Amino acid sequence: MTIFEGRxxxxxxxxxxxxxxxxxxxxxxxVHGVIGPNGAGKSTFIDGxxxxxxxxxxxxxxxGEDITARSPRWRRRHGIARSFQRxxxxxxxxxxxxxxxxxxxxxESDLASLVDTLGLAPVMxxxxxxxxxxxxxxxxxxxxxxxxxxxxxLDEPCAGLVQDExxxxxxxxRDICREREVAALLVEHDVEGVFRTCxxxxxxxxxxVLASGEPAEVRSNPAVVQAYLGxxx
Amino acid sequence: xxxxxxLNGIALGSLLMILSSGLAMIYGLRGxxxxxxxxxxxxxxxxxxxxxQQVSFWAALIAAPLVLAALGAVLELVFFRRLQHxxxxxxxxxxxxxxxxxxxxxxxIWGERxxxxxxxxGLTGTTSVLGSDYPSYRLLVIGIALAxxxxxxxxxxxxxxxxxxxxxxxxxxxxAILGINVDRVSLLVVCIGAALAGLAGTLAxxxxxxxxxxxxxxxxxxxxxxxxxxxxxxxxxxxxxxxLGILQTVGAIWAPSLSVLIPYxxxxxxxxxxxxxxxxxxx
Amino acid sequence: MTDNxxxxxxxxxxxxxxxxxxxxxxxxxxxxxxxxxxxIAVITLLGLAVPYLVxxxxxxxxxxxxxxxxxxxxxxxxxxxxxGLISLxxxxxxxxxxxTVGIGIGRWSMTPTVAFVVAVVVGTLLALIMGVxxxxxxxxxxxxxxxxxxxxLYQFSTQRIAIPWTGAHDGLQIDLSGGTxxxxxxxxxxxxxxxxxxxxxxxxxxxxxxxxxxxSRFGTVLEGIRENEExxxxxxxxxxxxxxxxxxxxxxxxxxxxxxxxxNAAYVSPELLSFTKAGDxxxxxxxxxxxxxxxxxxxxxxxxxxxxxxxxxxxxxxYTGIALVLVLMFLxxxxxxxxxxxxxxxxxxxxxxxxxxxxxxxxxxxQS
Numbered sequence: 001m002t003i004f005e006g007r008x009x010x011x012x013x014x015x016x017x018x019x020x021x022x023x024x025x026x027x028x029x030x031v032h033g034v035i036g037p038n039g040a041g042k043s044t045f046i047d048g049x050x051x052x053x054x055x056x057x058x059x060x061x062x063x064g065e066d067i068t069a070r071s072p073r074w075r076r077r078h079g080i081a082r083s084f085q086r087x088x089x090x091x092x093x094x095x096x097x098x099x100x101x102x103x104x105x106x107x108e109s110d111l112a113s114l115v116d117t118l119g120l121a122p123v124m125x126x127x128x129x130x131x132x133x134x135x136x137x138x139x140x141x142x143x144x145x146x147x148x149x150x151x152x153x154l155d156e157p158c159a160g161l162v163q164d165e166x167x168x169x170x171x172x173x174r175d176i177c178r179e180r181e182v183a184a185l186l187v188e189h190d191v192e193g194v195f196r197t198c199x200x201x202x203x204x205x206x207x208x209v210l211a212s213g214e215p216a217e218v219r220s221n222p223a224v225v226q227a228y229l230g231x232x233x
Numbered sequence: 234x235x236x237x238x239x240l241n242g243i244a245l246g247s248l249l250m251i252l253s254s255g256l257a258m259i260y261g262l263r264g265x266x267x268x269x270x271x272x273x274x275x276x277x278x279x280x281x282x283x284x285x286q287q288v289s290f291w292a293a294l295i296a297a298p299l300v301l302a303a304l305g306a307v308l309e310l311v312f313f314r315r316l317q318h319x320x321x322x323x324x325x326x327x328x329x330x331x332x333x334x335x336x337x338x339x340x341x342i343w344g345e346r347x348x349x350x351x352x353x354x355g356l357t358g359t360t361s362v363l364g365s366d367y368p369s370y371r372l373l374v375i376g377i378a379l380a381x382x383x384x385x386x387x388x389x390x391x392x393x394x395x396x397x398x399x400x401x402x403x404x405x406x407x408x409a410i411l412g413i414n415v416d417r418v419s420l421l422v423v424c425i426g427a428a429l430a431g432l433a434g435t436l437a438x439x440x441x442x443x444x445x446x447x448x449x450x451x452x453x454x455x456x457x458x459x460x461x462x463x464x465x466x467x468x469x470x471x472x473x474x475x476x477l478g479i480l481q482t483v484g485a486i487w488a489p490s491l492s493v494l495i496p497y498x499x500x501x502x503x504x505x506x507x508x509x510x511x512x513x514x515x516x
Numbered sequence: 517m518t519d520n521x522x523x524x525x526x527x528x529x530x531x532x533x534x535x536x537x538x539x540x541x542x543x544x545x546x547x548x549x550x551x552x553x554x555x556i557a558v559i560t561l562l563g564l565a566v567p568y569l570v571x572x573x574x575x576x577x578x579x580x581x582x583x584x585x586x587x588x589x590x591x592x593x594x595x596x597x598x599x600g601l602i603s604l605x606x607x608x609x610x611x612x613x614x615x616t617v618g619i620g621i622g623r624w625s626m627t628p629t630v631a632f633v634v635a636v637v638v639g640t641l642l643a644l645i646m647g648v649x650x651x652x653x654x655x656x657x658x659x660x661x662x663x664x665x666x667x668x669l670y671q672f673s674t675q676r677i678a679i680p681w682t683g684a685h686d687g688l689q690i691d692l693s694g695g696t697x698x699x700x701x702x703x704x705x706x707x708x709x710x711x712x713x714x715x716x717x718x719x720x721x722x723x724x725x726x727x728x729x730x731x732s733r734f735g736t737v738l739e740g741i742r743e744n745e746e747x748x749x750x751x752x753x754x755x756x757x758x759x760x761x762x763x764x765x766x767x768x769x770x771x772x773x774x775x776x777x778x779x780n781a782a783y784v785s786p787e788l789l790s791f792t793k794a795g796d797x798x799x800x801x802x803x804x805x806x807x808x809x810x811x812x813x814x815x816x817x818x819x820x821x822x823x824x825x826x827x828x829x830x831x832x833x834x835y836t837g838i839a840l841v842l843v844l845m846f847l848x849x850x851x852x853x854x855x856x857x858x859x860x861x862x863x864x865x866x867x868x869x870x871x872x873x874x875x876x877x878x879x880x881x882x883q884s
Contacts, residue, residue, distance in 0.1 A: 090744050330844065457664060
């Protein structure tokens, strides 16, 4: 059952085609990974789906409704949240302050359990700029997960994390999505992490879909092996 | 509209063009809006007054820009360089304070009263331009400004230093990696920008009167020109300066009370339509 | 972006700890309201004694001028503190309200009280109009737009077609003999000692209003917008409307100051709308400290006192320029801001010295 869908999405920056004719369909409780080398259009893809970048052609639908032209704010209010590759938190505020602010706005039922799951309890009253980078990434993720969104679009949540932090982060993403029945899109640099975590995978290259499907399928896809995974697979 | 009015517009536009290109260069490189630019222009005019009295106007045309270049070096070494990692608005406000200081120091030295500078001998009369008589000195202002504009653009485009300036304006970090000495480029740019302000002040001295409020009056116009032209874009600033000079002078004939509002209206319209300015790349 | 201008990130009173302390935190927060309100009430009462302490008429007039400038500085400081926006256009509301008093009384024969109310409404409407135009911009663009719009009003007020309304460069004399303002007759309004309680209490009401606004949920939203506007939009917040509201509130405070000025001085001139006035108020706010509520008020009063001391030779702007440069370079946060930081630093050092505080599990990587 598809809840969130992008069909034939293209994004252009001036004359540069950053994304060409990409399709995606997200289902509740499943994590859909997007991988690809640098410049493959992964971030642009999330920007297009979340309303940050203007889509030059194609449609984005949510519960069957065309939301391509909706604002980021509208999307968030209707259950489509996103995180950012470059940590995007509120630096001068305490963790508690900012989580409560966003929770109040988006009607979070159980902030405490989210805080517990992400291990943020010990830093709740610290100012965000003063906590460790890895913890800031968790705050960024929490900001996206607050208010029971139906869809979360995560842009490299593990960027800049060390290996075991990265593993823990992906574990959280997977658990929370299962538990809360969230449809997740996970753009990630860490290929192995994505194969471990995701239920579906799309491989982008030069702004186009190279392959898409179940992890095993994608892993054995000759085009992917040749063009991207190489010896890593 | 007669030719004289158009030429007056071009003459005002010429001054705005020289001033705004300096301001735009400094902005492009240091990201700082130099609120002291009006004060530098004013300093140029007063220095020109003294030099013209003691020696000659032509000497002033050389001396004032040189003194201002030295002042520019102080500005760069003492303030911009030390504050380069601070918020740009804070540095802008520092120049705001510097403007107050410079303007007052000028009044302490030269006094409150309005001074006048004579046009150099030989240029006090009029010249016939397409049938109408026009003050020769103003033609000189226009001539120098246009020559300077062409020269500056050519220099920025063709010379090695110009290339470095453009690279550093575009992206300070990358150009530092490429081995461009940003501090040195910046020193050069701020000196040139201040010298241009001094030159504009010198050229303005025989044309408008030299008085303590001249800095603030022109500063606002120049700021508007630079923002309209696209912050950091020298060509954009030059075009906008000329356009505004002509528009304002010519507009003054049609609706004197409303024409003073033209720069403000233009700024608001442009910023609402294109927040990055007409030729600007960054916000 | 670290913002030295508005001071260090706010520290909360709430003690660090886990979930069980949430309720404790709430109590602490409520106590904060009481403490803050109490402090403002006490300062208000103490301030009422000023006319009895200041002996000379001249000095009393100066202190009153300082308080009236404080409205303008306070309103500019509010925007800087909560939204990180520097406005050079608030003279439009200050001066606009002052002119409305002049025009309302002179042309439409309003009583001073009515003229005051109308002036504040007009000033606030000007803020709404300007706000709609500028509120989407930030940083230098915002500063330039507010400067340009404020200057447009200044230029307009001095033009020939505006003479019947504004008297252009001559300004307007206001004849206050036709009525009273809050029971004050013309003579009392122009007497600094008698006008003082009105101006002082209104200033404190405005300060309280802005303080509550900043501390409220709305204030938290403003802080979020200041820190990270994009994330706010992606967190489901409208970001333009809160900015507009903050701008209009701040414009309203500036208007109150302008209207009071006109009633006290019985004279308005284009100087009220000028770039210099905007610069004076901004300088006062910065020197006092933008990050602290009382900073701009303190700065404005110091500014006016300095004006009387140093302006004998006409060199006021030399000294204010030097003060502005020195404060920005060596005392970011202004006088009160730096003082607050120093006091807090001492307090937290003392607190750290006694009990070991809870620390966060260390992470191998720090901020990148």
